[in-house]
Amino acid sequence: MTSDRLLNALSHHATPCYYYDMDVLNQSLEQVQLHGIQKGYHVHFALKANHEPKILQHIQKAGLGADCVSGGEVQQALDHGFSPSKIAFAGVGKTDEEMILGLKNDLFCFNVESYEELLVLNNLASMLGKKARVALRLNPNVAVQTHKYITTGLHENKFGISDDELVEVLNYLPDAKAIDFLGVHFHIGSQITELSPFEQLCKKCNEYVRFIESKGLQVRVLNMGGGFGVDYENPDQAPYPDFKSFFEVFDRHLEVRENQEVHFELGRSIIAQAGSLITKVLYIKERTHKNFAVVDAGMTELIRPALYQAVHHIDKLTSDQDSKTSKNINVYDVVGPICESSDTFRTGIELETLKRGDVLAIRSAGAYGQVMKSRYNLRPDHPTLYSDEL
Ligand code: LLP
Numbered sequence: 137m138t139s140d141r142l143l144n145a146l147s148h149h150a151t152p153c154y155y156y157d158m159d160v161l162n163q164s165l166e167q168v169q170l171h172g173i174q175k176g177y178h179v180h181f182a183l184k185a186n187h188e189p190k191i192l193q194h195i196q197k198a199g200l201g202a203d204c205v206s207g208g209e210v211q212q213a214l215d216h217g218f219s220p221s222k223i224a225f226a227g228v229g230k231t232d233e234e235m236i237l238g239l240k241n242d243l244f245c246f247n248v249e250s251y252e253e254l255l256v257l258n259n260l261a262s263m264l265g266k267k268a269r270v271a272l273r274l275n276p277n278v279a280v281q282t283h284k285y286i287t288t289g290l291h292e293n294k295f296g297i298s299d300d301e302l303v304e305v306l307n308y309l310p311d312a313k314a315i316d317f318l319g320v321h322f323h324i325g326s327q328i329t330e331l332s333p334f335e336q337l338c339k340k341c342n343e344y345v346r347f348i349e350s351k352g353l354q355v356r357v358l359n360m361g362g363g364f365g366v367d368y369e370n371p372d373q374a375p376y377p378d379f380k381s382f383f384e385v386f387d388r389h390l391e392v393r394e395n396q397e398v399h400f401e402l403g404r405s406i407i408a409q410a411g412s413l414i415t416k417v418l419y420i421k422e423r424t425h426k427n428f429a430v431v432d433a434g435m436t437e438l439i440r441p442a443l444y445q446a447v448h449h450i451d452k453l454t455s456d457q458d459s460k461t462s463k464n465i466n467v468y469d470v471v472g473p474i475c476e477s478s479d480t481f482r483t484g485i486e487l488e489t490l491k492r493g494d495v496l497a498i499r500s501a502g503a504y505g506q507v508m509k510s511r512y513n514l515r516p517d518h519p520t521l522y523s524d525e526l
Contacts, residue, residue: 408501
């Protein structure tokens with residue numbers, strides 16, 4: 137990552153703060169356009185990964201739709217330029233107020249996760265004199281290699297409509313006068329770096345579509361969700377994942393009829409590598425067995441290491457050209473100021489010798505970083521930096 141302009145900006149900017157490299161974001165958007173959108177695929181950006189206004193405006197202008205999981209996200213998407221006709225509204229626990237917001241704005245689609253939710257949506261829509269367009273989120277029981285907190289497509293997970301429930305839902309649909317049935321929706325997990333689960337998903341989807349069609353219903357939308365992972369170890373060498381191969385899996389294995397649209401909801405793969413959490417070293421604590429580098433960012437700014445044992449690459453941005461010690465490498469536990477031992481970014485990481493005031497970039501923090509910040513310990517909230525504004 138280029139650091140000179142950033143370091144200069146930091147001389148009059150407080151840390152910790154988030155920094156976005158807009159060139160990196162552009163590179164992933166170009167790949168998504170080239171290998172996905174230009175082939176006719178509809179790609180929605182999952183706001184849960186990042187909902188910064190500037191990022192959203194940028195992504196919307198690149199031709200993506202939005203995937204939202206709360207009324208707050210729906211409103212944020214509407215406020216930042218996404219057309220309602222390109223907003224999908226997902227989520228396992230939508231409130232009546234949230235559904236009403238979606239109905240009043242004529243959103244593209246509600247991804248419905250249970251029979252009970254469908255009943256409520258049908259009632260609310262008929263009360264408002266609206267038709268709710270609906271895709272059924274199905275639980276295909278596809279296993280993925282990822283952290284157990286972010287698998288979603290297994291029967292043991294709370295998400296989606298099970299196979300038994302699907303029969304009940306399909307029997308009800310002809311009577312649901314305020315529901316316009318569009319098709320099916322899946323999301324099997326996040327940070328999936330292998331392509332085989334997506335291939336399996338395509339095969340499951342083909343079976344579901346045939347089953348639903350056998351009940352006399354037309355399937356017009358196939359929403360394959362998101363979940364494509366990024367390389368957390370090598371953010372510079374892999375600024376975006378292999379979108380070409382990702383979309384090719386669906387070209388090859390998904391049966392798409394002429395009147396069907398294929399949709400995706402990508403979050404992490406688009407924005408993760410563009411974001412870094414910038415932090416300064418406060419203190420070096422040298423112990424007999426280890427050195428702690430205490431930095432001014434904590435789990436309050438980036439909870440992924442504490443919550444999912446995620447490993448983020450760390451770069452030292454400052455360099456001590458005159459110092460004899462500058463090329464010395466030391467081993468550190470990089471820890472934050474929060475009063476919990478889980479407030480640790482890395483253990484045993486080798487870095488050029490650190491001292492108070494050094495600036496570090498905790499990389500690949502663009503997705504599920506800033507959005508998951510908390511005010512725990514009444515932490516400060518500093519403005520965000522963008523590469524094209526420095
Ligand atoms: N669609 C649905 C229905 C989802 O639940 C998710 C993510 C996405 C799309 C976007 O998935 P992506 O392309 O970003 O993998 N906080 C966790 C990740 C949680 C993912 C939740 N669902 C983390 O920091 O790893």
